[in-house]
Amino acid sequence: MSTITPTRPPQSGPPSDRPAEAGRVGGGLFDPKQLVTSFPDAIKKLDPRVMVKSPVMFVVLVGSVVTTVLAVKNPGDWFGWAITAWLWLTTIFANLAEAVAEGRGKAQADTLRKAKTDTVARRLIGRNEERVPGTELRIGDLVVCEAGDIIPGDGDVVEGVASVDESAITGESAPVIRESGGDRCAVTGGTKVLSDRIVVKITTKPGETFIDRMISLVEGAARQKTPNEIALNILLASLTIVFLLAVVTLKPFAIYA
Known part of the structure; x- marks a missing residue:
C-alpha cells in the first residue's frame, strides 16, 4: 500500500483570512x-x-x-x-x-x-487510457484518477488509495481517505483527488449522479417559511391595515378642524 502524502497543507487562521477557492460562490x-x-x-x-x-x-x-x-x-x-x-x-x-x-x-x-x-475522464480500455467527457461515462466504466484530477462521476474505488477533497460537495475542508474495499470506497463526482492514484468503477447513469440531484434541488428549491416568519407577516399585514386607516382619516380630521 502506498504512502499517502497530501499535497495541500492544512489551513490555519480564521475562515475570513483564507483565500476563496475557485468555483465557490462567494x-x-x-x-x-x-x-x-x-x-x-x-x-x-x-x-x-x-x-x-x-x-x-x-x-x-x-x-x-x-x-x-x-x-x-x-x-x-x-x-x-x-x-x-x-x-x-x-x-x-x-x-x-x-x-x-x-x-x-x-x-x-x-x-x-x-x-x-x-470534467474530462481517463477511461480504461484494457491497459490503455482514453480521454472522454465525464458525461459520456456509463455504469461499469473504469476511470483513472491521480493527484489533481477531478473525479468524473459517482463510483467505487476498485484499486489504490488516495486522499480526496470533498469540500465542493460537503463543505468540509479536511480531506478524506478513499480506498478499495470496505466502507470507504465510495467517491462522488466533482470531488478532487489530492494524492496518489485510484481506479474508480462508475456506478451511476448520466443524469443521476449526486451533482445532478444537487442541481435539481438548488434549481427547484422553494424555501418554506418558518412559523416565526408567518406570524411576523400576519402582524405586519395587520399593522399595515391599521396604519392605512389612520392615514386615510388624517385629511378629513384636518378639514373638520
Missing part, C-alpha cells in the same frame, strides 16, 4: 458584483402581479406611485419628494434582497453544472 448580500447582477431582476419584480404576493410590500409600492404623482403635481414640495425617494428605495431594496438570494442559488447551480460538464 460574497454576501452586499457583494457589489452580485448586487449589480441582481439589479435587473429586482426591477422586474416591481410588476404589481409579482408584488401582490407580498401584501405589505404591495402597499408600499402603491404608496410610492401615489406619492410620486403628488410630488410631480407639486414640484416645490421637497418633503413629498423625500417621502417618495424613501418609499422607492424601500421597495427596490426589498426586491433586490430577494433577487440576490435567488441569484446565489442560480450561481451555485451553474457552478455545479460547469464542474460536471467540464
Whole structure:
C-alpha cells in the first residue's frame, strides 16, 4: 500500500483570512458584483402581479406611485419628494434582497453544472487510457484518477488509495481517505483527488449522479417559511391595515378642524 502524502497543507487562521477557492460562490448580500447582477431582476419584480404576493410590500409600492404623482403635481414640495425617494428605495431594496438570494442559488447551480460538464475522464480500455467527457461515462466504466484530477462521476474505488477533497460537495475542508474495499470506497463526482492514484468503477447513469440531484434541488428549491416568519407577516399585514386607516382619516380630521 502506498504512502499517502497530501499535497495541500492544512489551513490555519480564521475562515475570513483564507483565500476563496475557485468555483465557490462567494460574497454576501452586499457583494457589489452580485448586487449589480441582481439589479435587473429586482426591477422586474416591481410588476404589481409579482408584488401582490407580498401584501405589505404591495402597499408600499402603491404608496410610492401615489406619492410620486403628488410630488410631480407639486414640484416645490421637497418633503413629498423625500417621502417618495424613501418609499422607492424601500421597495427596490426589498426586491433586490430577494433577487440576490435567488441569484446565489442560480450561481451555485451553474457552478455545479460547469464542474460536471467540464470534467474530462481517463477511461480504461484494457491497459490503455482514453480521454472522454465525464458525461459520456456509463455504469461499469473504469476511470483513472491521480493527484489533481477531478473525479468524473459517482463510483467505487476498485484499486489504490488516495486522499480526496470533498469540500465542493460537503463543505468540509479536511480531506478524506478513499480506498478499495470496505466502507470507504465510495467517491462522488466533482470531488478532487489530492494524492496518489485510484481506479474508480462508475456506478451511476448520466443524469443521476449526486451533482445532478444537487442541481435539481438548488434549481427547484422553494424555501418554506418558518412559523416565526408567518406570524411576523400576519402582524405586519395587520399593522399595515391599521396604519392605512389612520392615514386615510388624517385629511378629513384636518378639514373638520
